[in-house]
Amino acid sequence: MGAVAGAARRGGMRKTPGFRVLPAVELLTLVVLVAVPFVLGHRPELITLMTNILILSLLAISFDLCWGFSGIMSFGQALFFGVASYVIALVGRDLDFSQLWGTLPLAMLVGGALAALMAAFLLLGRKTPTSIFVAFGTLTGAYAAERLVAGWQYVGAGNGLSSIKLMAFGGYDFVEGVEFYGVALTVLVLVYIASRWLVRSQLGLVLAGMRQNEERLAFFGYRIQVFKALVFSLAGAVAGLSGALYSYHQGFTGPSNLGPGLSTTAVIYCLFGGSGTLIGPVLGTAAIEGMSFFLSDVEAVRQFWPVILGVVLLVVVMFQPTGLLGLVLSARERIGSYGMRQRG
Amino acid sequence: MSEHDRFARPSRRGILKGAAGLASAGWTAAATGWVLRPRWAHAEGPIKMGIATDITGAIAPSGNANWQVAQFTVERINAAGGVGGKPIALFLEDTASDPKIAVGNVRKLIQEHRVDVVFGGITSAMRQAIKDPIVNRGRTLYIYPQLYEGQECTKYLYNTGPTPAQQCDRLIPYLVKERGCKRFALPSANYVWPQLLNKYARKVIEANGAEVVFEEYYPLDQAEYSATIGKIKDGKVDCVFNTIIPPGLQPFVKQLYESGFQKNGGVLSCVYYDENLLNYHPANEMDGLVSCLDYFQAVDDPFSKSLQEGYEKRFPGTKYLFTAGSASTGMYRGIKLYEAAVKSNGGKLGRDDVAAALEHASIPEGPGGGASIVPGHWHCKMNMYTAVCRNDGGKTRYEVIDKADMVDPREC
Numbered sequence: 044m045g046a047v048a049g050a051a052r053r054g055g056m057r058k059t060p061g062f063r064v065l066p067a068v069e070l071l072t073l074v075v076l077v078a079v080p081f082v083l084g085h086r087p088e089l090i091t092l093m094t095n096i097l098i099l100s101l102l103a104i105s106f107d108l109c110w111g112f113s114g115i116m117s118f119g120q121a122l123f124f125g126v127a128s129y130v131i132a133l134v135g136r137d138l139d140f141s142q143l144w145g146t147l148p149l150a151m152l153v154g155g156a157l158a159a160l161m162a163a164f165l166l167l168g169r170k171t172p173t174s175i176f177v178a179f180g181t182l183t184g185a186y187a188a189e190r191l192v193a194g195w196q197y198v199g200a201g202n203g204l205s206s207i208k209l210m211a212f213g214g215y216d217f218v219e220g221v222e223f224y225g226v227a228l229t230v231l232v233l234v235y236i237a238s239r240w241l242v243r244s245q246l247g248l249v250l251a252g253m254r255q256n257e258e259r260l261a262f263f264g265y266r267i268q269v270f271k272a273l274v275f276s277l278a279g280a281v282a283g284l285s286g287a288l289y290s291y292h293q294g295f296t297g298p299s300n301l302g303p304g305l306s307t308t309a310v311i312y313c314l315f316g317g318s319g320t321l322i323g324p325v326l327g328t329a330a331i332e333g334m335s336f337f338l339s340d341v342e343a344v345r346q347f348w349p350v351i352l353g354v355v356l357l358v359v360v361m362f363q364p365t366g367l368l369g370l371v372l373s374a375r376e377r378i379g380s381y382g383m384r385q386r387g
Numbered sequence: 388m389s390e391h392d393r394f395a396r397p398s399r400r401g402i403l404k405g406a407a408g409l410a411s412a413g414w415t416a417a418a419t420g421w422v423l424r425p426r427w428a429h430a431e432g433p434i435k436m437g438i439a440t441d442i443t444g445a446i447a448p449s450g451n452a453n454w455q456v457a458q459f460t461v462e463r464i465n466a467a468g469g470v471g472g473k474p475i476a477l478f479l480e481d482t483a484s485d486p487k488i489a490v491g492n493v494r495k496l497i498q499e500h501r502v503d504v505v506f507g508g509i510t511s512a513m514r515q516a517i518k519d520p521i522v523n524r525g526r527t528l529y530i531y532p533q534l535y536e537g538q539e540c541t542k543y544l545y546n547t548g549p550t551p552a553q554q555c556d557r558l559i560p561y562l563v564k565e566r567g568c569k570r571f572a573l574p575s576a577n578y579v580w581p582q583l584l585n586k587y588a589r590k591v592i593e594a595n596g597a598e599v600v601f602e603e604y605y606p607l608d609q610a611e612y613s614a615t616i617g618k619i620k621d622g623k624v625d626c627v628f629n630t631i632i633p634p635g636l637q638p639f640v641k642q643l644y645e646s647g648f649q650k651n652g653g654v655l656s657c658v659y660y661d662e663n664l665l666n667y668h669p670a671n672e673m674d675g676l677v678s679c680l681d682y683f684q685a686v687d688d689p690f691s692k693s694l695q696e697g698y699e700k701r702f703p704g705t706k707y708l709f710t711a712g713s714a715s716t717g718m719y720r721g722i723k724l725y726e727a728a729v730k731s732n733g734g735k736l737g738r739d740d741v742a743a744a745l746e747h748a749s750i751p752e753g754p755g756g757g758a759s760i761v762p763g764h765w766h767c768k769m770n771m772y773t774a775v776c777r778n779d780g781g782k783t784r785y786e787v788i789d790k791a792d793m794v795d796p797r798e799c
Contacts, residue, residue: 086499087498087499088494088495088498088499091491091494091498092491095491194577199515200577200578200579201512201577201578201579202511202512202515202516202578202579203486203512203515203516205515205516205518205519206515206518206519206523207519218524219494219524293487293490293491293520294490294519294520294523294524295486295487295490295516295519295520297486297487297512297516299485299486299487300487305487336491339481339483339492340495347443349443349483
């Protein structure tokens with residue numbers, strides 16, 4: 044166990060307590076998610092909602108990798124999400140291709156490459172960028188992209204792209220439903236495991252150090268901007284994957300899918316659930332999407348449900364900065380421990 | 388109210404939720420969605436109609452008018468015995484003026500409520516976003532009620548609003564021949580409706596021997612039009628065929644008026660202007676505006692008048708008017724055409740059964756007159772009216788100056 048090894052390295056200090064909250068929450072979430080199709084199989088609208096939650100969780104995780112683990116305030120996650128969603132829609136429309144073994148990796152490539160390009164501009168310049176610079180840089184990128192797409196006829200301009208070709212595997216087409224849910228859950232679990240491994244590895248330790256004190260790490264000889272660029276690109280790939288699944292699932296993508304609006308939503312998913320935990324963003328997405336699904340249908344609040352949702356989010360973000368998960372999770376566990384150093 | 392109470396009774400759940408006022412208007416706050424249930428029942432259950440419209444967001448005024456007209460129309464049908472003995476239940480989902488939210492909410496109509504047909508969508512962006520979840524993935528019939536740019540030729544998607552041909556074929560010859568307009572300007576908002584409408588309008592303008600001086604597209608929120616006004620002056624434009632929409636609309640119309648365009652004999656024409664839109668501007672700016680729609684409140688036929696009276700009785704003092712520009716007439720027409728189709732096929736509700744019957748459906752009466760679907764073309768023939776806005780001492784009204792009977796949509 045990483046925890047034990049970490050404690051042992053520090054010279055036989057007291058072992059961490061046996062029960063840990065985070066793995067328990069993760070396991071519980073997984074059990075619930077696996078049970079969903081069996082319990083809710085007869086309610087297609089709820090399966091659709093849950094699938095959406097899984098897909099948007101990927102977007103929230105991509106933001107958590109940036110902010111929660113590397114201290115990059117990215118207001119542009121929707122850019123990678125949105126561009127990938129458009130690419131997938133166009134590949135379906137113009138090339139008549141939507142095999143998931145081809146398009147999902149393509150989406151990751153598009154998101155990752157775009158993020159790498161952006162990182163090259165924002166992070167790898169001669170001068171070390173401030174976090175404000177990065178925040179505004181990413182925000183501007185998303186905003187510019189939204190305006191650009193909204194005026195570009197080839198990609199549907201303000202109308203966006205609809206009737207997106209269904210995601211396929213061989214001869215099988217995925218419409219929304221239990222099968223699509225299965226695909227989304229598989230993707231989420233894989234991304235989650237990979238992210239978890241990444242942030243708890245030695246690389247993760249460097250990231251944690253960077254988050255605490257960038258200068259000090261730099262003096263140790265780490266090229267911290269390169270680490271940041273790497274994580275930013277990986278997060279871009281995850282956002283791209285999310286965007287592709289989203290456009291397949293909704294059958295629609297539009298300019299608002301790559302703008303600051305959705306970027307901010309991703310920030311809120313993450314902060315609401317608890318950033319720097321990976322599972323927090325998943326829970327945050329579920330809570331927010333679930334709330335807006337049910338609130339928008341309550342007669343008494345029908346005219347102003349977005350306001351209620353906004354107030355709830357505001358209260359949580361202001362008074363519970365560690366998010367919902369912070370209520371049950373100790374700071375020590377949130378910061379966590381890291382994998383063994385490679386000897387050689 | 389009493390007339391209404393006779394056929395719509397609040398459910399116990401509605402009362403429990405304390406929604407007494409709403410419940411007395413026939414509303415029950417169901418676990419999810421807003422449902423208007425008929426008072427009486429049929430053994431096989433009601434016909435389920437889904438309404439997907441913009442209750443919140445930028446175009447909520449039009450969306451709410453749509454929804455009220457849908458309620459009004461369905462209540463009249465139910466009060467008259469329903470369709471083939473079955474009552475209609477209405478299910479509403481908010482499309483929130485945002486296609487991204489809409490695709491999610493529209494699915495609730497199909498997956499959760501399993502409606503037989505969906506009506507709604509106002510902007511073209513909205514129609515394009517929700518048609519796939521409804522028609523392709525949802526395998527449900529879809530009826531789109533708004534005037535629009537045409538070229539929507541999708542099986543199972545019927546358009547009950549006017550097309551560019553219906554709006555231009557009488558209006559533009561009138562502008563050229565009767566009003567003597569020879570030089571047109573087409574200032575527009577930059578999205579799909581103005582672009583395709585202008586393409587058609589230009590054809591008709593040129594076919595009538597007039598010319599287009601310029602055709603320009605501006606961002607929707609542009610507030611400064613002095614360059615445009617300059618071009619209108621320099622180009623000796625005598626007719627502005629406007630497709631700028633709010634929020635850019637008000638500054639444009641004001642600046643055009645202040646430049647003295649109308650005073651010097653210029654004509655402002657705008658084909659989506661109904662009674663609601665007049666209230667966006669001071670009356671003097673609207674004097675002389677020419678519009679062409681499928682209905683104006685000034686239309687003098689007894690059925691239209693009685694509809695208008697019934698609507699006012701049902702929603703006293705409402706600010707959401709029953710007019711043509713906000714898709715309300717298309718909504719009425721769509722619901723009645725659906726009713727006619729189901730009646731004619733013996734009450735079958737399957738998508739193909741209704742679509743086959745819709746191909747030959749027609750209604751004898753409606754706001755502005757009857758309508759009939761052109762078989763194989765997914766659009767309706769309807770009466771079209773050209774009207775000029777008059778300013779009576781600060782109050783605006785339309786004067787209908789031309790009526791064309793059962794104009795062909797010329798689509799698909």
